[in-house]
Amino acid sequence: MQLTDAHCHLQDARFGGQLQEALAKCRNLGLTRWMVNATRESDWETVAALARTHPGLRCSFGLHPWWQKERSTEWRVALENCLTLHPEAGIGETGLDRWMEGFDFEDQTAVLHEHLELSRQLDRAITLHCLRAWPELAGCIKRCPPSKRGFLLHSFSAPEAMLEQWVNLGAYFSFSPAFLHPKKTALREMFKHVPLERLLVESDAPDMAPPRELAVALLTQTGERLLNHPGNVVLCLRAMAADRGLAPETLALQLEQNYERLFGNKTKS
Numbered sequence: 001m002q003l004t005d006a007h008c009h010l011q012d013a014r015f016g017g018q019l020q021e022a023l024a025k026c027r028n029l030g031l032t033r034w035m036v037n038a039t040r041e042s043d044w045e046t047v048a049a050l051a052r053t054h055p056g057l058r059c060s061f062g063l064h065p066w067w068q069k070e071r072s073t074e075w076r077v078a079l080e081n082c083l084t085l086h087p088e089a090g091i092g093e094t095g096l097d098r099w100m101e102g103f104d105f106e107d108q109t110a111v112l113h114e115h116l117e118l119s120r121q122l123d124r125a126i127t128l129h130c131l132r133a134w135p136e137l138a139g140c141i142k143r144c145p146p147s148k149r150g151f152l153l154h155s156f157s158a159p160e161a162m163l164e165q166w167v168n169l170g171a172y173f174s175f176s177p178a179f180l181h182p183k184k185t186a187l188r189e190m191f192k193h194v195p196l197e198r199l200l201v202e203s204d205a206p207d208m209a210p211p212r213e214l215a216v217a218l219l220t221q222t223g224e225r226l227l228n229h230p231g232n233v234v235l236c237l238r239a240m241a242a243d244r245g246l247a248p249e250t251l252a253l254q255l256e257q258n259y260e261r262l263f264g265n266k267t268k269s
């Protein structure tokens, strides 16, 4: 079985020297590819370097709404240059967030539009983050459509009534280990209605940990909070396979096809 983590942040400092070990564990579980999403201008080079040194690891570059205030005045040109230099890369993580403290929605929307334009212009799949701004995000996609490949709504958590609209707009939907918490039962139910050919799995590691008792592994850390291990992606596969009455191996094949269709079967240059 081969499986791909469609969205994670392996560059995050909270991995604290545990990355090699974590990737080895993932490979033992059949998880052999990772789409690592940058979050800010200052981590683009770190993410690119990780992809150069680790087989199976690809990157997406972009500005996450939590960090976009840090950006330089030349960020748009820098992002385009970075994407041109990495033809195998996607765009992300970017998006809209009205949950964060002190959000500047106008600024977020302007930055998102630039990312969407680059997606269309360079034909790259784009990964979107969204909290409490689903109708507005749909508006942005309609006004400024990304590449025809489609786009990934990572850790998708919109109301179920919006699912069909997102399917029609070309979205892919990724299920994260945090959706296995009992309080997320409604989300898990909703994922049963996502078309099979639009499903993906992600860890979002080191965030979005599953309940401790289900975890395949967790990162060692000192604080109270559980740090997610990318290997927990296999939990997402097993849960969705069980919910749909499929063998995990059968669903894994479908997820791999979905990943290739969205991000393209590109090898690293």
Ligand SMILES: [Zn+2]
Pocket (backbone or CB within 6 Å): 007, 008, 009, 037, 093, 154, 204
């Ligand atoms: Zn993320």
